[in-house]
Amino acid sequence: MRLGVLDVGSNTVHLLVVDAHPGACPLPAHSHKADLRLAQLLDADGAISADGADLLVSVVREALQAAEDKGVEELLPFATSAVRDARNAEDVLARVREETGVKLQVLTGAEEARLTFLAARRWFGWSAGKLLVIDIGGGSLEVAFGLDEEPDAAVSLPLGAGRLTLARLPGDPPVPDDVRALRRHVRAEIARTVGEFSRLGPPDRVVATSKTFRQLARITGAARSVEGPYVPRELKRQSLEGWVPRLSGMTTAERAGLPGVSEGRAGQLVAGALVAEAAMDLFDVECLEICPWALREGVILRRLDHMGPV
Known part of the structure; x- marks a missing residue:
């Protein structure tokens, strides 16, 4: 099957598309990357700024379209430290979910x-x-x-x-x-x-x-x-x-x-x-x-x- 991994990191938002099934080596099929620099879009209180949230929603929407274009059957979306440590992480995650349908899993x-x-x-x-x-x-x-x-x-x-x-x-x-x-x-x-x-x-x-x-x-x-x-x-x-x-x-x-x-x-x-x-x-x-x-x-x-x- 064709899987997509959407990685919302501190530097980039990276969609990796692979062809994979249990017992086999995942084969890369497509890569879509945006340099968001989310860690630089925090305000003085450690919250993701309004502009940062706007950009994140936009980039996730683009990645979602790329995944659809490449025939991804299942998307595995997750976020790491930039979102995890943001003071308003829950609000930003809710907005991404509401506006794109993507539910980001925040990894510890x-x-x-x-x-x-x-x-x-x-x-x-x-x-x-x-x-x-x-x-x-x-x-x-x-x-x-x-x-x-x-x-x-x-x-x-x-x-x-x-x-x-x-x-x-x-x-x-x-x-x-x-x-x-x-x-x-x-x-x-x-x-x-x-x-x-x-x-x-x-x-x-x-x-x-x-x-x-x-x-x-x-x-x-x-x-x-x-x-x-x-x-x-x-x-x-x-x-x-x-x-x-x-x-x-x-x-x-x-x-x-x-x-x-x-x-x-x-x-x-x-x-x-x-x-x-x-x-x-x-x-x-x-x-x-x-x-x-x-x-x-x-x-x-x-x-x-x-x-x-x-």
Whole structure:
């Protein structure tokens, strides 16, 4: 059957259409994306502004039309931290439902971590052993660890690249004192969670998902996206540590000129690099592998599991 996953995130609203059935690998058929930057459309009280709600309704309506055009039989719509943390989330969700008919499911941070972990587990398989999975989104950082498809530990922290850039790195390029302050903040937040994972023993494999990690891997020498999802890609901590000060000294426009860095994400790359570096350091990771599947694929896989065999 043809499924559509509508992901309302902090940076983008992304519709992914796949052909899928239980027991088979979901095959991407279409992608429709809008750079909404919902996290930047909050007012001083932390509520989604009227303009932000208008844009969200419009973008969801466009995605719904795209899903219909592509023959989607079932739509799986969800929202993450930008909506979850908004003071007026219930009102905005009600408006989206009333004006588009789409009922967005707001995932908790723990659910994000678990579903992303499921996607990574299915991608790498049981032979990967114990997985440590790290995901940097626009609004939050998710970390999960385990041997099975359900992780033994999963946490979500408010350390998304977009959130941190908006709140703590106003300059372009950012002021060195702001970068140092953000580095301290990020490391203190992550350090509080390390003990929960270290008691479970070392992972057999460390995996990262998300656009931030893919871009960081690309600028440190990983294969281009056009070479396909099955080409192994990795990010080494030593390489990343060399790039962090370079990225911090660049303007957004200069970062956008780097290989694999999109113009829309270039402004967030310093914060994302600081979070990635801190996570790799504090979890004692020398090298991690990039997983092409993440939260959207996890949502699809969970739905297929509930369908059972045909």
